[in-house]
Amino acid sequence: FHAKQIPQALAGQHWVITAGPTMEAIDPVRYISNHSSGKMGYALAASAISRGATVTLVSGPVQCTPPAGVNLIKVKSADEMLAACESNMDTPASVFIGAAAVADFKMKTATDQKMKKTSDSDEMQLTLVKNPDIIATLAQDKRANIMVGFAAETQNVIDYAKSKLERKGLDIIIANDVSRADIGFNQDENQVTVITKQTSWEPAKAAKSELANQLVDFICQHSQSTPS
Ligand code: CTP
Numbered sequence: 001f002h003a004k005q006i007p008q009a010l011a012g013q014h015w016v017i018t019a020g021p022t023m024e025a026i027d028p029v030r031y032i033s034n035h036s037s038g039k040m041g042y043a044l045a046a047s048a049i050s051r052g053a054t055v056t057l058v059s060g061p062v063q064c065t066p067p068a069g070v071n072l073i074k075v076k077s078a079d080e081m082l083a084a085c086e087s088n089m090d091t092p093a094s095v096f097i098g099a100a101a102v103a104d105f106k107m108k109t110a111t112d113q114k115m116k117k118t119s120d121s122d123e124m125q126l127t128l129v130k131n132p133d134i135i136a137t138l139a140q141d142k143r144a145n146i147m148v149g150f151a152a153e154t155q156n157v158i159d160y161a162k163s164k165l166e167r168k169g170l171d172i173i174i175a176n177d178v179s180r181a182d183i184g185f186n187q188d189e190n191q192v193t194v195i196t197k198q199t200s201w202e203p204a205k206a207a208k209s210e211l212a213n214q215l216v217d218f219i220c221q222h223s224q225s226t227p228s
């Protein structure tokens with residue numbers, strides 16, 4: 001199977017991809033976020049479009065240039081990202097890829113006025129609550145035929161990734177060692193391990209654009225071998 005020779009292999013399919021960080025407001029001028037660049041998610045979107053898919057890209061705040069032809073939906077918070085995904089998956093999508101680095105927590109109550117330093121204490125506490133798990137929610141509600149997650153880990157990469165595959169009800173998880181400075185967050189290259197219930201595969205370290213093509217081809221082959 002050579003998808004590069006079949007550029008329209010994904011014609012008629014709708015892929016929904018999340019990318020970038022989410023940004024959780026603390027007050028009108030401050031936020032909680034992370035170092036995700038969005039590069040992997042944008043590269044996956046470009047690759048799926050080049051194979052003929054219709055692609056909805058739900059993106060947190062990033063500097064990336066949106067690929068031509070994408071349906072780009074810009075969001076900030078995890079709550080907004082979940083709502084944008086749900087409203088664009090009214091009929092089940094062909095594939096959902098959660099490439100976003102969703103903030104795990106948000107403020108229990110974001111204040112609508114700028115928080116002031118208090119003069120009586122050198123410490124301050126913020127009370128956070130868990131964000132919704134976007135990909136687990138979409139998987140539970142069967143909003144896509146194939147659910148693909150990423151697992152950002154700094155240790156026990158494969159074991160933790162496998163447990164996320166199970167816990168979130170995914171078909172494929174792409175494990176990423178974010179402790180390495182040369183790959184992953186904000187880098188142009190990435191090295192991953194692709195894990196399904198049946199197999200695992202470790203493509204060579206490559207530019208995110210090249211890796212994206214390989215991952216899209218893998219997902220495409222996996223979906224053809226999986227009765228939906
Ligand atoms: N994810 C999500 N919603 C969240 C958190 C994560 O959709 N609130 C998705 C990510 O987009 C990714 C996958 O879940 O596809 C795994 O994200 P990760 O941060 O590695 O896993 P967590 O479940 O948040 O666990 P932890 O950060 O504690 O390792």
Ligand code: CA
Pocket residue numbers: 102103104
């Ligand atoms: Ca997390």
